[in-house]
Amino acid sequence: MNRDGRRRKVPRAGKVGRGLSRNAGSDVKAAYLFISPAIIGFTVFVVYPLVRSFYLSLTKYNGLSDPVFVGLGNFRRLFTVDPAFWPSLRATGYLVLLYVPLSLALGLALAVFCNQRFAGVRIVRTLAYLPVVLPAVATITLWKFILNPQVGLANTILDKLHLPTSDWLQSPAMSMPSIVIVMLWGVGGTMIIFLAALQAVPNELYEAARVDGAGPYSVFFRITLPMISPIMLLQVILQTTAALQTFNQPKILTNGGPGFSTNVLMLSIYNNGFSNLGRIPQLGYASAQVWVLFIVIIAVIALTAKFSSLWTYSDNTPD
Amino acid sequence: MNRIIGTSLACAGLLTATAACGGSDSGGKSGGPVTVTVMTWESPETNTAIKKALEGFKDDQIKVQLIDTPSGGYGDKLASLTQAKKLPDLFWCGNDTEQQYTSQGLLVDWSKKIEDGDGDFKADKFVGSAMTNWKTGDGLMGGLPSLMNTYGVWYNADAFKAAGIPEPKAGWSWDDMYSAAGKLANKGGAKYGLVADQLTGADGPFTMSMYSVSAGGAAFTDNVNHPTKAEIDDKYTEGVEKLAAAIKSGAVAPPGYDASNVPALFSGGKVPMMFGGQWLAAGFQTDKPKIKYGFAPFPQVNTPTTLYDSVGICTPEYTGDEDATYKVLEYINTKVWDAVLPASPVAPPAYTPAQESYFSALTKAGQNTVVDTVKADLAAEKTVGVRFTTQWASQVVDLTTAYWQPILNGKKPTSDLQTYVGKINDLIKSQG
Numbered sequence: 025m026n027r028d029g030r031r032r033k034v035p036r037a038g039k040v041g042r043g044l045s046r047n048a049g050s051d052v053k054a055a056y057l058f059i060s061p062a063i064i065g066f067t068v069f070v071v072y073p074l075v076r077s078f079y080l081s082l083t084k085y086n087g088l089s090d091p092v093f094v095g096l097g098n099f100r101r102l103f104t105v106d107p108a109f110w111p112s113l114r115a116t117g118y119l120v121l122l123y124v125p126l127s128l129a130l131g132l133a134l135a136v137f138c139n140q141r142f143a144g145v146r147i148v149r150t151l152a153y154l155p156v157v158l159p160a161v162a163t164i165t166l167w168k169f170i171l172n173p174q175v176g177l178a179n180t181i182l183d184k185l186h187l188p189t190s191d192w193l194q195s196p197a198m199s200m201p202s203i204v205i206v207m208l209w210g211v212g213g214t215m216i217i218f219l220a221a222l223q224a225v226p227n228e229l230y231e232a233a234r235v236d237g238a239g240p241y242s243v244f245f246r247i248t249l250p251m252i253s254p255i256m257l258l259q260v261i262l263q264t265t266a267a268l269q270t271f272n273q274p275k276i277l278t279n280g281g282p283g284f285s286t287n288v289l290m291l292s293i294y295n296n297g298f299s300n301l302g303r304i305p306q307l308g309y310a311s312a313q314v315w316v317l318f319i320v321i322i323a324v325i326a327l328t329a330k331f332s333s334l335w336t337y338s339d340n341t342p343d
Numbered sequence: 344m345n346r347i348i349g350t351s352l353a354c355a356g357l358l359t360a361t362a363a364c365g366g367s368d369s370g371g372k373s374g375g376p377v378t379v380t381v382m383t384w385e386s387p388e389t390n391t392a393i394k395k396a397l398e399g400f401k402d403d404q405i406k407v408q409l410i411d412t413p414s415g416g417y418g419d420k421l422a423s424l425t426q427a428k429k430l431p432d433l434f435w436c437g438n439d440t441e442q443q444y445t446s447q448g449l450l451v452d453w454s455k456k457i458e459d460g461d462g463d464f465k466a467d468k469f470v471g472s473a474m475t476n477w478k479t480g481d482g483l484m485g486g487l488p489s490l491m492n493t494y495g496v497w498y499n500a501d502a503f504k505a506a507g508i509p510e511p512k513a514g515w516s517w518d519d520m521y522s523a524a525g526k527l528a529n530k531g532g533a534k535y536g537l538v539a540d541q542l543t544g545a546d547g548p549f550t551m552s553m554y555s556v557s558a559g560g561a562a563f564t565d566n567v568n569h570p571t572k573a574e575i576d577d578k579y580t581e582g583v584e585k586l587a588a589a590i591k592s593g594a595v596a597p598p599g600y601d602a603s604n605v606p607a608l609f610s611g612g613k614v615p616m617m618f619g620g621q622w623l624a625a626g627f628q629t630d631k632p633k634i635k636y637g638f639a640p641f642p643q644v645n646t647p648t649t650l651y652d653s654v655g656i657c658t659p660e661y662t663g664d665e666d667a668t669y670k671v672l673e674y675i676n677t678k679v680w681d682a683v684l685p686a687s688p689v690a691p692p693a694y695t696p697a698q699e700s701y702f703s704a705l706t707k708a709g710q711n712t713v714v715d716t717v718k719a720d721l722a723a724e725k726t727v728g729v730r731f732t733t734q735w736a737s738q739v740v741d742l743t744t745a746y747w748q749p750i751l752n753g754k755k756p757t758s759d760l761q762t763y764v765g766k767i768n769d770l771i772k773s774q775g
Contacts, residue, residue, distance in 0.1 A: 086447075086734070087422070087425075087426045088425060088426065088444075088447050088449060089447055106738075106741065107741050107742055107744070107745035107746075107766075108741040108744065108745070111745075172601070172604065173534075174532075174534055174608065174613055175608070175611075175613065193601065194599050194600055194601055195599075196599065199599075281598075281599050281744075282597075282598060282599020282748070283598070283599065283744055283745075283748055283749065284744055284745070285599075287744075295737075296737070298419060298422060299418070299422070299737060300418050301417055301418030301421065301437060301440065302418070302437045302438075302439035302440045302443075302732070302736075303439070303443075303736060303737045304443050304447075304734045304737075305422060306737070
């Protein structure tokens with residue numbers, strides 16, 4: 025009964041329930057139907073390979089005969105016997121330490137530069153982004169010729185300028201920095217994301233800062249950087265993940281050498297899983313390496329995300 | 344919905360059926376001619392010559408088909424075809440592939456056919472060391488050797504003349520080689536006097552065996568196919584010390600020097616001496632380097648010693664018709680090289696009656712030092728294998744990178760050679 029004393033006509037509960045459940049059931053079916061391509065794709069291309077690779081990591085498997093279960097044997101070999109594993113992990117870490125900060129700094133610097141208004145800025149942006157769209161294998165191969173210590177362009181120019189030359193890719197000390205130089209050739213990808221972030225910073229903030237007498241350094245460090253810090257976090261995660269999975273550059277430029285100096289984990293996995301002519305693949309062992317890399321990536325991302333609140337700015341104040 | 348599922352299943356069935364039509368089981372047991380497929384790793388030019396030569400194979404019941412495929416990435420291609428069980432009836436393979444695949448039961452065993460062969464196509468007509476090395480521990484042969492790889496030292500005769508050094512020739516010593524390398528380094532645009540990837544790279548420990556064996560010492564391993572031990576004696580250590588000293592002085596390129604471009608640098612006069620195989624002669628014949636060059640046998644301490652290596656042709660165990668495949672294999676070994684090698688003298692055939700065409704082509708092209716060195720290598724009394732052919736060989740490569748190369752670079756003492764060889768012996772034992 026409502027306030028005016030009239031009895032409201034209430035539909036019978038059972039009838040309502042049946043009607044709702046019929047509609048809800050139909051909606052649920054439709055929902056599952058719509059997401060089924062994604063679920064099937066995820067199951068076939070992510071879940072199954074993940075489960076299968078974990079199983080293979082516990083086996084001795086060469087792809088030619090049936091896998092033989094060896095328990096943690098592959099992991100034991102990885103951590104205690106294999107002379108290539110720890111150097112591979114070190115090389116991967118060194119590459120991440122060199123590449124990630126440099127790519128962020130250079131990408132941001134380039135983005136700040138391209139965010140100015142001057143004649144030809146669009147051409148500069150295009151040129152900066154161009155290496156990203158060029159075929160990677162072709163450009164890396166070209167770099168191999170440029171960095172040839174005997175007949176390469178880099179040493180020829182340095183020599184003409186009476187500057188010290190280097191063995192570049194053939195020197196254990198310089199090989200990884202050389203690879204990072206080649207990777208930084210594609211820094212336009214980082215730049216374009218930073219550029220988008222910079223253009224999203226409200227102009228009023230800059231105007232207010234200038235009115236308050238802030239100089240360019242203060243503006244950059246107190247307004248620009250905090251405002252783009254969420255994008256910086258994204259970039260750190262993206263670049264770190266990409267650096268941990270670097271493959272093309274060391275494969276084409278050095279194939280892991282000299283010694284183990286550029287034998288990053290991805291390359292080591294490839295060489296064990298897809299051996300050269302005349303060598304039997306070690307797919308079980310390579311799968312164990314994949315799991316180590318997977319765990320390293322997850323750990324690094326988790327740590328980055330955990331400590332990101334210390335340096336990323338987020339506007340959580342209620343309206 | 345049912346219609347969609349039905350259509351999907353039909354498509355899947357069709358795809359499966361299509362896939363099943365490929366591979367080597369394209370035989371004609373039902374009455375038609377059997378198709379024998381062949382896949383090589385040769386260049387397009389050599390493949391064209393092989394294809395033309397195969398047209399001469401006449402048998403109404405057998406059709407030969409050379410698969411048109413680029414030579415690049417042959418290893419990946421082979422691995423994929425092996426896993427998919429789609430290998431061609433005859434495919435080019437190395438001794439190591441043959442050994443490993445045979446031990447996995449993936450290849451047809453030709454040992455009985457070649458031992459009891461008719462006419463001239465018999466085991467005793469092949470280079471003896473090749474036949475020995477193509478047999479597994481159980482005496483099986485998953486393929487037959489086809490071409491021999493011989494190795495030696497390519498040298499720039501002009502650079503030797505300019506430096507006033509006598510050209511390398513049979514019987515020269517390791518000291519002669521390092522001394523010449525020292526004199527040739529940093530001259531005429533060359534940085535190092537000698538580039539020897541076979542000594543400083545993954546196969547280095549095996550190549551160094553030539554020093555110890557020539558000096559009367561022990562080889563690095565007793566057998567590359569079925570090793571029971573690896574060994575480094577005083578003579579071997581002496582050879583390593585000499586090499587390390589030559590690297591330290593800048594006469595020899597250190598480990599890590601990019602070997603992929605060395606033949607081009609040699610042709611351009613930027614590398615005066617390099618270790619290499621006889622197959623480079625075919626490329627030089629076409630490219631015609633501006634320098635005057637020669638090919639000398641490896642240096643020796645006391646007795647001539649060289650590397651043993653050969654490539655061959657393998658057959659998967661699921662080949663459609665073994666007899667038909669063997670007939671084509673026989674034709675390739677006995678007839679095809681005669682047609683192919685005059686235009687592209689890449690290597691001497693393992694089947695000795697077919698070697699004449701190779702040598703006459705080189706002689707005709709004026710490559711006399713190549714002829715002499717290859718003949719000397721084939722006749723060498725002492726040979727050492729180029730690398731392990733076992734399934735665990737890649738683990739030895741990692742050990743070599745971890746020990747051998749730092750020892751040559753002077754970053755680890757030569758006493759670590761014993762640690763290195765100890766770890767290889769542990770590996771041999773662990774593999775049974």
